[in-house]
Amino acid sequence: MDDIKEELRSGNLVPFIGMGVFKNTICEDGTTLPYDSDSMILSLNNGRTMSARLMYEYSRAAMSLEQRKGREFIVGMTNHIYASKKYDLPFVYQFFKEIKPRYMIDTNMDDSSCKIYEDVEHFMITGVSRIMAGYDRFLLYKFDTALKEYKRIAKEELNDSLPILFKPMGCMIPEKNFIVSDADFVDWLTEAMGGYALPPFLKEYKKDKSYLFLGVDFSRDTFRMVAHEITLDLKEGIVVSKKDELTKKENKFVAAHNLKYINEESDTFLKGL
Incomplete structure (x- = not known):
């Protein structure tokens, strides 16, 4: 090639x-979009870290949040991460x-x-x-x-x-x-x-x-x-x-x-x- x-x-x-x-x-409000597993977890969990077991991979953390707060919550949060931001x-x-x-x-x-x-x-x-x-x-x-x-x-x-x-x-x-x-x-x-x-x-x-x-x-x-x-x-x-x-x-x-x-x-x- x-x-x-x-x-x-x-x-x-x-x-x-x-x-x-x-x-x-960088978004217009100065924040960043998730670019790896850790930053995705923080975005899904309102900026808060989770246990080491859950921080291993964002899919694991998302599953924990879904079990505690429901499917609608995790869908809404995933959409919110991008829909709430303005970025070039x-x-x-x-x-x-x-x-x-x-x-x-x-x-x-x-x-x-x-x-x-x-x-x-x-x-x-x-x-x-x-x-x-x-x-x-x-x-x-x-x-x-x-x-x-x-x-x-x-x-x-x-x-x-x-x-x-x-x-x-x-x-x-x-x-x-x-x-x-x-x-x-x-x-x-x-x-x-x-x-x-x-x-x-x-x-x-x-x-x-x-x-x-x-x-x-x-x-x-x-x-x-x-x-x-x-x-x-x-x-x-x-x-x-x-x-x-x-x-x-x-x-x-x-x-x-x-x-x-x-x-x-x-x-x-x-x-x-």
Whole structure:
């Protein structure tokens, strides 16, 4: 992949975006958006730390809050984190707004990636969990540029005639569906392993693709499993992450998936292109 920018434009290299891309995002009120597990926990819990066992990973902390305060609370808090803040489109999303990738994966739950495609028709797939209607763990939409809104469509309508935005952990729009607590991830991953987390078209379309991972933390089991399921049959890829040293599990994941590790901040890496 000598020309990364051209590979992104052609759709051969698929962006895979994680929370770390928010690290340098400052909101109008001077606060920051969550950019890692710890800051996400603080945001969900009104700035208060939790026990060491719960601070291990935000999905665990979210599960504890859900058990104590209810599902509506955790959905409301997740939405509030982004809906209550005003912030400029982070640089990573500005970069991809110029390119408009044919296929993009965004595990963040705000609407920044939707703004990449706000002036073009596109499909959006959002993850959903713990539903009773069948096994599928996704909802599918098409964006109407005239009305500036998403309309629900059937999975059979998905094709590659338009860009595809996949938000596996859900989104604050058009419906508030989030994969945020342990129970959400367990349910979503269980059905993902059974083949029910992606529409049939996407299962074939994604084969032999390469991936550019930006801001994704592979130090915890959850997102390694999420990435593994979404990128099955991948060709190769690049992981961009600024760290002193990768953990043993991270190194194993990188090697097993034929990935190249680049020790840089996402913004720095993209500006270098």
